[in-house]
Amino acid sequence: MDKKTMKRHISPYTLLLAAAVLLLSSCASHPDVPSSSKEAKCLPAIYPDYCDVTVPCNIAPLNFMLPADEYEACVARVTTPDGKQQIYGQGVKVQMPEQEWHDMLEASKGKSLKVEVWGKKDGEWLSFTPFEIRIAEEPIDDYLSYRLIEPSYVAWTFMEIAQRNLTTFEETQIFNNEITMNDRKIGQCINCHSYQNYKTDNMLFHVRLANSGTVIVNDGKVSRVNLKRDYTISSGVYPSWHPTAKLIAFSTDLTRQGFHTLNPNKIEVYDLASDLILYDVETDSVQVVSNDSTLLEVYPTWSPDGKYLYYCKSVPLPEEMHDKDIRTTYPKIQYNLYRRSFDVATHNFGDEELVYDAASQDKSATLPRISPDGHYLLFAQGQYGCFHIRHNDGDIVCMSLDQELPLTQAIDLTKANSEGRPDSYPSWSSNGHWIMVASRRDDGNFCRVYFSYFKNGKVEKAFMLPQEDPELNTFLLKSYNRPEFMVEPVKISVTEFSKVFDK
């Protein structure tokens, strides 16, 4: 075919194709609402459930779908408070373009979007009861990072620490366990990403087994350190950056796992021993904070002003259980919440104060997090143990710190927690208005990220991290592990991180 002939064929073809694509995309994005429908008199069973939720004014589009095995099509009409309307729907999915969505959010700040949904079932359109999406004036932090990992037992395969822009659907990799794994038979585990004050110039994550070490970013400079000392039981495990100083509190843990034959919790993660240490990033020195060999101290976290270190500590077992095997005693191990004052100038800790006595209520409290304004405390609570993300009774608890210690009065978090499925790993957005939890509420096995609006001690219904394709949460056979808010992305590339392993 000569050039001229090619040109002759290509130009009209390209134009036609472009026109067809435009036409198709416009049809797909903005269909008409059904001309006639039967009233269903109930809310639509959309997935994820975004009915009557309160969302940040900068969140990515809340795309959703009707169950594909029940419905043939779905159409949604979104109305802003000023009366503007957009209609979406393609197949059973409703996917909204980012710009249009953000325009609607902007127009609805502090007010609500009205959403009407129609579903086609057995050839007939059903119209569901409209619902509202309230748009909070407070934004959510722009970024979120998490580890994506199969809900594993002992072995694991590919895993990555990823960061997600919460205002869009962009997800990029911070690190993976493939690039520096020099011995795949040994394997490599990457975990416990952590940031100072929601920023990424000072951050860390651990690399275990093959090519191991803790990768620390100090004012943007990457290094790999070994946190194990002769006088510690392990290297650093669960971290917490001091909010102002280059100090990181870690627990050191001898962690083990066991498995249930019948219990739906399936896996039990427990510590044989655990202590607390303080790592000085500038001097590479490790100071023991507490190492009571008879008790387990874990999950340190700083108050936002850096004047207190909060942590969990197990209560002594009854004497008759002292010589018993952990497989017998594990349901009796319970943790309370404590704190110690901290002098950043001298690195001295004050006396221990009991913050919350969970054991007295036959409960175990873990993973404390203090709100940025210092007025509230979030933690995970279950009947026993330290790993509530594997406990179906695991729930998030919130308490006001403006009461006398030990705390007793909890805020109602019913709207944020799930019924009978694990909820754990709570955290606060940097403005203190968004609570984030990792939850297995969908199916009991795969962790997903949920957010709840928080204002003046009141909590709104939790909603799932939105995805461009709402079905992703159904098909993704990975768990979102250790979700952490960030106000900016990690700027160091995977390759740059990997270079510290060459040294």
Next chain:
Amino acid sequence: MKHIPIICTLLFGVAVLLFFGLAYPHHLHYQEQYQLFLFDSTYVWEIVKQPGGVADLLGRFCTQFYLFAWVGALIIALLLTAVQMLTFLALRQAQGPFAEGFYGLSFVPSFLLWFFLLDEHALLGGVWAVLITLLVLWPIIKMTKGWIRCTLLVVAILILYVLVGPVCFPIPVDSLWTGAHYYRYPRVFPWLLWAVALSIWVLVGIAFLIRRFPKHVSHLSPLASHLLTALVAVAMGTLVWKNSNFKAEKVMQYDFMATHQQWNRIIEAINKEKPNNQIGVTVQNLALAMHGVLLDQMFNYNQNGIAGLLPDVKEDATSPIPTAEAFYQLGMINVAQRTVFEAQEAILDFQKSGRCYKRLAQTNLINGQYEVARKYLSALQKTLFYRGWANETILLLGDEKAIAQHPEYGRLRQMAYQEEFYFSDHVTPEMLQSLYFSNTDNRLAYQYLVAYYLLTGDREGFNQFMSIKNEKDSI
């Protein structure tokens, strides 16, 4: 005489077909079970975007047919024959009319590929990489000359690197080769595949050189030519045969039979030759127990203590799977689930397994974890050969009556633990005891428990168990 090259090619293809179909079929089943080819754009893109991704994708696509060993053998035979023919065409293009004399040499890369594929961790993507390289390079050599040929070759190699990886230009740089998905162990340099690629370049290079020699040097007599072909066939055929791992094939056969619950066939196999490896003994004991004769006949065969009955879960992808089959048949559903999960996580190239997904869906279904089962079944619905099963099984989710009536799931629900029991990596007699007393109709649990006492010589434990059993029986 002029048809002899074609006959040789056909004979070669038939030899490859028969070898993989008759002598090596379970290596193909083994390969298939450590991947899960999904008809899904995200899955395809994740593969294709890597250097060598197109070859890898084609390799994975073909590997799914290994579920049927003869189809897999036919695919390999066709690919290796195609490589031989294209090598010959490239040689003829380079050497000119006298290339026919060196026909035998065109078999060298295909024989090396055959040698490469003897290793159960060698992936078919490597063969596709060689084939695509030849498919692209041969027409360039055929249709161009001089600097145009050189330029096109450089451009083609750059594009080929993206499509098929470093096979297109065999520089032995470790990071290039270990980064491509030619071998299941990502850090292993696939020397044989490198040798294949190198052999093609060397042969074509020599062919170009020979062309410049006088006719009496470059032209082989028909006899010499046939002798050369025979020499290549005998030498390389011997090399392939001698390096075939028939011991591994036997182990894989046991694993295959256990997967497909071919208990009678297993008994036939162990009566022909008593297994003497961990997987074989585990499968042998399971088959004996399924026939209800474990306690009567176990010592007629090789035993390996507890390691041959219910071995500890090791961190590899192969050995836990037959053990998981035993756990599953026993009714230890959570233990089976964990064991299969660990096996899948241990697949070294991070692939998933159709067989493991299937078992994970089954165990979650039996446990009543329907939403989790649905996730695995939804993935299997995107496959070619597991789709039908997934479509049937997904209908069972939540249908308690249908599950109770199902011959396998209903039985296993009845056999499952009734009391919570906490376990770690080792199977203990207490676990089997608890299982047996959950349902004393569970004859498999009874056989395994008594076998456990017999293999460990734990007379005291056995007596204790019998006294509890007698006590319960008398109530």
